[in-house]
Amino acid sequence: MGTSQSSPGPGGGSPLVPPWADDEPQNPIPEPQPLRFKSFRQSIGSFASSGDRGKLRRAVGHYARKASGGGGNATRRLGSVTQTGGGLFGVLSGAPAIQGEPSVDLNDLSGLPCDEAITTITKALTPEDGDSERIRAAMNHALVEALDGVVIFDPQCITDDVIIATMIGYLSESIFLQMVMDAGKAWNKAETPAQAMRAETELREMIKVVVDKHMAPKLAGNVRSFSRQQMILIERQAITETWNEWEAYQ
Numbered sequence: 001m002g003t004s005q006s007s008p009g010p011g012g013g014s015p016l017v018p019p020w021a022d023d024e025p026q027n028p029i030p031e032p033q034p035l036r037f038k039s040f041r042q043s044i045g046s047f048a049s050s051g052d053r054g055k056l057r058r059a060v061g062h063y064a065r066k067a068s069g070g071g072g073n074a075t076r077r078l079g080s081v082t083q084t085g086g087g088l089f090g091v092l093s094g095a096p097a098i099q100g101e102p103s104v105d106l107n108d109l110s111g112l113p114c115d116e117a118i119t120t121i122t123k124a125l126t127p128e129d130g131d132s133e134r135i136r137a138a139m140n141h142a143l144v145e146a147l148d149g150v151v152i153f154d155p156q157c158i159t160d161d162v163i164i165a166t167m168i169g170y171l172s173e174s175i176f177l178q179m180v181m182d183a184g185k186a187w188n189k190a191e192t193p194a195q196a197m198r199a200e201t202e203l204r205e206m207i208k209v210v211v212d213k214h215m216a217p218k219l220a221g222n223v224r225s226f227s228r229q230q231m232i233l234i235e236r237q238a239i240t241e242t243w244n245e246w247e248a249y250q
Contacts, residue, residue: 009184012036016069016077020129023079030073033066037182040067045189048199056202060179061249067182071243075236080131081138081174082239086232087125088139088170092163093224106155117153118143134177142169164219171215171235172208175242179203214241 017029043059046052068074075082087101097103104124109117118140126136146165150157180187180200190196215238226234 007181007184009037009041009182009186012038016073017079018077018130021078021080021131022076023083024076027076029076030069032069036069037067037184041183041186044183045186048187048190048196051195051198051202053202056199056206057249060203060206060246063179063182064243064246064249068243070247071240074243075239078174078178078235078239080127080129081135081171081178082232082235084125084127084135084139085167085170085174085235086228088121089163089167089226089231090228091121091125092158092166093226095224095226095228098228106158109153110155112153114147114150114153115144118147134174134181138170138173138177141173142166145169160223163223164216167219167231167235168212168215169208171238172211173204175211175239176204176207179207210242210245211238214238214245 012032012035014032015029016032019025022029040059040062043055043062047055047059064070064074068077087103089095090097091104091106094106102124104121109120112120121143122136122139125139126132143166146162146169147153147157180203187196187199190199215234218234218237
């Protein structure tokens with residue numbers, strides 16, 4: 001995904017948590033702060049044009065504190081992401097499918113070209129809601145990275161390390177794509193396409209380092225012993241802890 005945006009991104013008055021994403025609909029959603037994206041977008045624009053990593057940290061801090069409304073709201077905003085992540089984990093780990101939820105039998109994909117197997121998994125698991133495009137892209141990105149070098153799909157290639165890499169990569173990329181969308185046209189402050197790509201790469205790497213730091217320890221041991229619901233909880237905890245760290249960025 002390139003950073004150049006034709007869309008201005010969501011407006012400041014848009015809800016912190018859209019209805020399709022909210023996994024705590026029983027709880028009221030706070031009103032967004034006025035001009036909640038302004039400082040974030042200004043800092044992202046400055047980073048895109050200068051490459052100054054201090055401005056990137058400042059942008060991420062603004063995003064965590066104000067643009068996204070803090071860690072609690074961010075966790076709810078990513079509710080569709082984490083629910084889908086639970087399904088993805090279930091497929092990879094062989095956890096029993098939940099009745100009524102989409103699933104895939106990896107044995108049915110044996111012998112397919114790996115890219116076709118990945119496409120089948122992402123198509124089957126992606127929900128039909130306002131986050132579907134980003135969820136599909138994040139899932140595809142994570143699986144392609146985790147299965148790098150695999151040409152023909154074999155269920156035996158889904159090792160514990162592959163599961164862990166996929167889950168961390170999926171959540172990291174989902175957060176990255178959400179942040180890119182929320183930045184809107186601020187990315188266009190980059191003077192050249194190459195400069196924009198460098199800015200994108202640095203943001204993606206910063207996000208993944210922090211998510212990995214908070215999520216990897218929770219996946220240590222026998223990762224296949226977790227249920228789908230436990231994986232959703234791990235994702236939610238990782239988001240909260242990531243936001244807590246980012247909120248201190250100045």
